[in-house]
Amino acid sequence: MSGFVFSEKPIEIAAGDGVHLTDTNGTEYLDFGASYACTPVGHCHPEVVDAATSQLEELMYVQASYPHAARTALYERLAEVAPVDVDKVWLCNSGTEANEAALKFARHATGREKIVATTQGFHGRTMGTLATTWKDKYKEGFGPLAGGVEFVEYGDAEAMREAVDEDTAAVILEPLQGEGGINPVSTEYLQAVRVATATNGAAMILDEIQTGLGRTGSMWAADRHDVVPDVLTTAKGLGSGLPIGATLCRDWIAADAGDHGSTFSGGPVVSAAAGATLDVIEREGLPAHAEEVGDYLRGELRDRLGDDVRDVRGDGLMVGVEVRRGSNRLLRDLAIDHQILALPAGRTVLRLLPPLTVEREHADRVVDAIAEVIG
Incomplete structure (x- = not known):
C-alpha cells in the first residue's frame, strides 16, 4: 500500500x-x-557516507541538552561559513522547521507580530510558514493560519519600504525564488530590504533553504548581493539527503529568542553527515x-x-x-x-x-x- x-x-x-x-x-x-x-x-x-556510518556505529542519538562532538563541530562549522555576525545556530530537522523557528525568534526578540512576506514566495508547510507562503493551493483546507502576515510584490522595493514599519517583526523572503518559478531579484532590491528592516528595528530573514550551500555560485546567495541578514535559514542539501535544517541568527535575535525546542535537534548522525557535506563543498x-x-x-x-x-x-x-x-x-x-x-x-x-x-x-x-x- x-x-x-x-x-x-x-x-x-x-x-x-x-x-x-x-x-x-x-x-x-x-x-x-x-x-x-x-x-x-x-x-x-564517500566522505559523507563514512562520516554518517562511523557515527552510527558509535552513537545513533542523544538529545541536544547533552553536548556531543559531532553536533558541537557542526555548530562551529556553520558559524564559520555563515555571513559575518550570523553565527548563532539552531538545528532542526527540515527547512520548514528552520523557517518556523526564524519567525518565532523574530517575534519574540522584537516583541512584535507583523510579518512581511512576498508574492510567489514559498517557506514551508507548517501552520506558521504556510501563512507566509503565497500560493493558495498550499493553504486550501488548512485555515485559519497564523495572523499578522502582509504580502508585497517580490522585487518591488517601494512596496517593501511602505510595508515595513514600527509594528513589523520581520521580513521573510528568498534571495532567488525557487518554488515560485526561479525568480531572481536585483542586489539593489535586497539591499533596500536590508535598509528598511534595519531602520525600523525589524529582522531580515533570508530563506536560503534552496539557494544556499553553493547552489547559486557562492556559499550563500546573500554573499552575492553583499547583504547580511539577521536570520538565515538552510536545510535541504545540508545533510546530503539526511533530514536536517538550521536557523542562523545574529546575537540580538539569539539573545531574546524565547522558549523553543526540538527532540531531534542536531542528532549525532545527521550532524556528522552535515559536517562532512560542508567540508566537501568547501574543499572541492x-x-x-x-x-x-x-x-x-x-x-x-x-x-x-x-x-x-x-x-x-x-x-x-x-x-x-x-x-x-x-x-x-x-x-x-x-x-x-x-x-x-x-x-x-x-x-x-x-x-x-x-x-x-x-x-x-x-x-x-x-x-x-x-x-x-x-x-
Whole structure:
C-alpha cells in the first residue's frame, strides 16, 4: 500500500552514485533535480557516507541538552561559513522547521507580530510558514493560519519600504525564488530590504533553504548581493539527503529568542553527515564550480532554445526554463525518453537543480534533450 500524501512517480529508485540514480530495472538516470537540491555533493559521497556510518556505529542519538562532538563541530562549522555576525545556530530537522523557528525568534526578540512576506514566495508547510507562503493551493483546507502576515510584490522595493514599519517583526523572503518559478531579484532590491528592516528595528530573514550551500555560485546567495541578514535559514542539501535544517541568527535575535525546542535537534548522525557535506563543498570548491557550469548551462540553453521558450533564468546551478506550455509533459518525456530527471517550478517552468558536481558534458546532454523534447 502506498502513502496517501505523495503522488508517486512510475520510477522506483534503487541506488544513487554521484550525479546518477538507478531504478529497480537497472536504468540509470542523470539527476538534474537532486530531490529539490538535497544532494549538493552528489549521491552517496564517500566522505559523507563514512562520516554518517562511523557515527552510527558509535552513537545513533542523544538529545541536544547533552553536548556531543559531532553536533558541537557542526555548530562551529556553520558559524564559520555563515555571513559575518550570523553565527548563532539552531538545528532542526527540515527547512520548514528552520523557517518556523526564524519567525518565532523574530517575534519574540522584537516583541512584535507583523510579518512581511512576498508574492510567489514559498517557506514551508507548517501552520506558521504556510501563512507566509503565497500560493493558495498550499493553504486550501488548512485555515485559519497564523495572523499578522502582509504580502508585497517580490522585487518591488517601494512596496517593501511602505510595508515595513514600527509594528513589523520581520521580513521573510528568498534571495532567488525557487518554488515560485526561479525568480531572481536585483542586489539593489535586497539591499533596500536590508535598509528598511534595519531602520525600523525589524529582522531580515533570508530563506536560503534552496539557494544556499553553493547552489547559486557562492556559499550563500546573500554573499552575492553583499547583504547580511539577521536570520538565515538552510536545510535541504545540508545533510546530503539526511533530514536536517538550521536557523542562523545574529546575537540580538539569539539573545531574546524565547522558549523553543526540538527532540531531534542536531542528532549525532545527521550532524556528522552535515559536517562532512560542508567540508566537501568547501574543499572541492563547489560554489565556484556551480557558477561556472551554471553560466555555461544557461548560455547553451538560451542559444539552443531561442524563441521556443519564454525565458531562461537563474544563478549558478539553480536554473529555470519558462516554456510556452505545461511543464509536466516535458518532465515526463525527459525522464522516459532521455533518462534525465528534472523538476517543475509552477505549471510552466522547468527547474534544474543538479548536484553541484555536474560537469559540462552533463549540461550538454541536458541541453540536447530539452531541445529535442521542446522541438
